[in-house]
Amino acid sequence: xxxxxxxxxxxxxxxxxxxxxxxxxxxxxxxxxxxxxxxxxxxxxxxxxxxxxxxxxxxxxxxxxxxxxxxxxxxxxxxxxxxxxxxxxxxxxxxxxxxxxxxxxxxxxxxxxxxxxxxxxxxxxxxxxxxxxxxxxxxxxxxxxxxxxxxxxxxxxxxxxxxxxxxxxxxxxxxxxxxxxxxxxxxxxxxxxxxxxxxxxxxxxxxxxxxxxxxxxxxxxxxxxxxxxxxxxxxxxxxxxxxxxxxxxxxxxxxxxxxxxxxxxxxxx
Amino acid sequence: xxxxxxxxxxxxxxxxxxxxxxxxxxxxxxxxxxxxxxxxxxxxxxxxxxxxxxxxxxxxxxxxxxxxxxxxxxxxxxxxxxxxxxxxxxxxxxxxxxxxxxxxxxxxxxxxxxxxxxxxxxxxxxxxxxxxxxxxxxxxxxxxxxxxxxxxxxxxxxxxxxxxxxxxxxxxxxxxxxxxxxxxxxxxxxxxxxxxxx
Numbered sequence: 181x182x183x184x185x186x187x188x189x190x191x192x193x194x195x196x197x198x199x200x201x202x203x204x205x206x207x208x209x210x211x212x213x214x215x216x217x218x219x220x221x222x223x224x225x226x227x228x229x230x231x232x233x234x235x236x237x238x239x240x241x242x243x244x245x246x247x248x249x250x251x252x253x254x255x256x257x258x259x260x261x262x263x264x265x266x267x268x269x270x271x272x273x274x275x276x277x278x279x280x281x282x283x284x285x286x287x288x289x290x291x292x293x294x295x296x297x298x299x300x301x302x303x304x305x306x307x308x309x310x311x312x313x314x315x316x317x318x319x320x321x322x323x324x325x326x327x328x329x330x331x332x333x334x335x336x337x338x339x340x341x342x343x344x345x346x347x348x349x350x351x352x353x354x355x356x357x358x359x360x361x362x363x364x365x366x367x368x369x370x371x372x373x374x375x376x377x378x379x380x381x382x383x384x385x386x387x388x389x390x391x392x393x394x395x396x397x398x399x400x401x402x403x404x405x406x407x408x409x410x411x412x413x414x415x416x417x418x419x420x421x422x423x424x425x426x427x428x429x430x431x432x433x434x435x436x437x438x439x440x441x442x443x444x445x446x447x448x449x
Numbered sequence: 450x451x452x453x454x455x456x457x458x459x460x461x462x463x464x465x466x467x468x469x470x471x472x473x474x475x476x477x478x479x480x481x482x483x484x485x486x487x488x489x490x491x492x493x494x495x496x497x498x499x500x501x502x503x504x505x506x507x508x509x510x511x512x513x514x515x516x517x518x519x520x521x522x523x524x525x526x527x528x529x530x531x532x533x534x535x536x537x538x539x540x541x542x543x544x545x546x547x548x549x550x551x552x553x554x555x556x557x558x559x560x561x562x563x564x565x566x567x568x569x570x571x572x573x574x575x576x577x578x579x580x581x582x583x584x585x586x587x588x589x590x591x592x593x594x595x596x597x598x599x600x601x602x603x604x605x606x607x608x609x610x611x612x613x614x615x616x617x618x619x620x621x622x623x624x625x626x627x628x629x630x631x632x633x634x635x636x637x638x639x640x641x642x643x644x645x646x647x
Contacts (some may be wrong), residue, residue, distance in 0.1 A: 432573070
């Protein structure tokens, strides 16, 4: 499939999902945590299982192979170059978030690192006090107070929401790699797919230990992933609540006094 | 006269209720968390003692620093109310043990690193406060770690750890609630599953 068709198709699928999710009435959480609502659980669990198998037999082995044939130094160079290619998109998003200084910083970093930093493999700009600061369309939309929408597991990509998925697609088509090759149909698809694959493998490699640790300690890996992902989404800031000093980690434990069972336990100890 | 009486009564009630919600001493709470992490890093991870001794020290530190009775009750959610006293006891015991083994492994990752503390944030819950910190990572940006601390009878205990926006308590609660919902074995099945992980 050509990359154009693919992006068009994913846009259609996504808009359908967005419309469907807007049409259904909003649920009230039975649990007091808003993160615990899962409208499409049956579909999500099935897709999660599919992704898990794909990961087990394809993505994970490739990520491990990538780790085996490279060392940390090389992987740092690759990650740095991949991040560098995203700087223009970050810069644009900072402008959309009304943070022009950060936008200018991202552009400056892109200019410096693409040249002096040897195609971004070295972060020269950081040494000059221009720290790397990532952002995304997803953060921009969150800033504009657009709700994340329900949790959706995408094929291969994994945990997502309509807002995050739209942002992912936009980030992809605004990427310099996408534009650099757009006039040459022959290499355009190959480069775009290859770039996406490399980015995915590099990301998977850096998450190897983290995901293993989460899975090992989990009794329901699907729920653990969903909960962690949605907690992160709900912490993204919106313009409307920028000024208030609300502590987003603050929830009521709903426990006034500990159960007397504890006193009994303590007596026995 | 009567009016005045009620005014005084309301005023005094308000006074006492603000007293009851008196703020937790942020400095003390921060000192407490700092002390726990320093102890963990200096006396356990970096200490030159056998692994068995390290595990013992970690279990002791973890039990003293965290209020696992409190967290355990929260993470079981509404199933706590329907659980039998025996189930509650067994659950807390296995939850405690699993957390000790999980976090002693996780803590090893902090070898040679230091937490940087960035003050505290208030909580709406009585006697609770958040201590903010970051910890440098081998790759990428430093990780944000927030400690939720509860003061009870002048003693501080950690009741939640929030790593990169993800709350340990909320995640476990969602996970355990889902597990119990999908398992005919209920709380007993959960306890058995957790036991198998230790």
